Amino acid sequence: MQRDLRLDNVGRRYGLRGPWVLRAVNLAIAPGTLTRVEGANGTGKSTLLRLLAGIDAPTEGRITGRPRTAYVPERFPSALPFTAVGYLTHLGTVHGLSRASATRAAHACLERFGAAAYARTPMAQLSKGSSQKVAVAQALLAEPEFLVLDEAWTGLDEDARAELERAVAERTAVGASVVFVDHDPSRLAGVPDVICTVRDGGVNRRTEHPTSPAAGPRTVVVAQGPRGGALPAETAGLPLTTLEETTAGTYRITVPASHSDVLLRALLMSRPPWHVVAVGSEETP
């Protein structure tokens, strides 16, 4: 059983006499939760993420219970003397994969984000967006238990942005926790379990109500299950927007588009499996 990642009275300042960037932060990140970190520029969001990822040690207080962590920085340099796949293979082995499975995961990850054509391209020749795809791939390829995304969507093309949202949904569905910062308020809107606001060196935590109206695109799934039954247990953690039983045993389920694959997988993999009647994107009213 995975423990919470806990921050107890954590403070961080740079230098011996620098001003406190963060002070007296108490936070627990439970497995399987998605946390959004908000705050104006320069309030310490990145510092909080670096503390969570374990890159920086807190100046005071303590952080306990860190699972296997992966981190995507806000700007990823391409000044590395490797090809994309060469770098990813190295990072995969650093994350604990064997060399063969790291290479396989590297190719699969690049393909997933539409960068398979750049697998053998030297990193120095990659565009900003393509090197951001490499940064995202290095974090996802070893299936981490805790994923920290510092504006990871910046610079990605539209397909890759949606793919990253789906990857986040997948990670949380298998019990990994994800923390992210993004300046686009519609990013994974309605999905986060927790929203943390960084202001004046403190972190204000509030749990998001799953009923709040989601702003982003949504997917409608019509599925049939046992009569009078409930949705399978696998869907328990999903941020369902609406759920209505249209006829006996037939349900119309609306989820944020990022979570449609996870929902379908949960329905089809449940025992006994549900039958999916129709899948479509919700018409904008």
Added chain:
Amino acid sequence: MTALFRYQTDLLVRSQRWLPPFILYAVFLAVGVQSGQPILDSLGYTAAALLPVAAWLVRICVTNEPAAARGCVSAAVGPGRAHLAPLLVALTAAATLGALATVLVTLISDPTSADRQTAVPRLPAGASGLLAALVCALLGTAVGALTTWPLLRSTGRAIPAMLLTALLSVVVTGSPARAAVSGLVTGSRSGTVPLPLLPLAGAALFTAAATALACALSSRRSP
């Protein structure tokens, strides 16, 4: 740690930044060592010249990885190990270079004492030279680790500090490097091969402490 070591080694080899210190070392040796000179003197010179080269290699290895890429590695394995890996790679590179040079110098030098009166056996002399080179590689790694990020961040301060400290560690009494090198030089005068085990132990301890300090600070200072 093996994966991390391979990653950092590949980074150093492919970056080609190892080339300038290697060339500098070759120039040092070309100037100071000629075939037919007394073996222990030449080995002392070979070892002493390795110290600044090792320090420079540490600087290259530590600054080779962009901060964001180091962040990715730090999140996976912890910042301490992420910093230990480049230090170990630099030490290995310096020790390998020193060993190659020592073997070469052992082969081309004259196996006699400085006054050419006493014969100095080639093999023990070479072994002693290897130990002295290792002492200098270790101490150079310590100098490099203490004069680069995370201890000194600005290049303008770090490079003069590194050069000065490297020079001082070769000449100041009490330094293991100076003890190892002067052991070879005095041994050359008397025609006896020294065994610099005490300097080696001292250098190993000091380097371990310097490495531990640098690794501990790597999560506490900003990039």
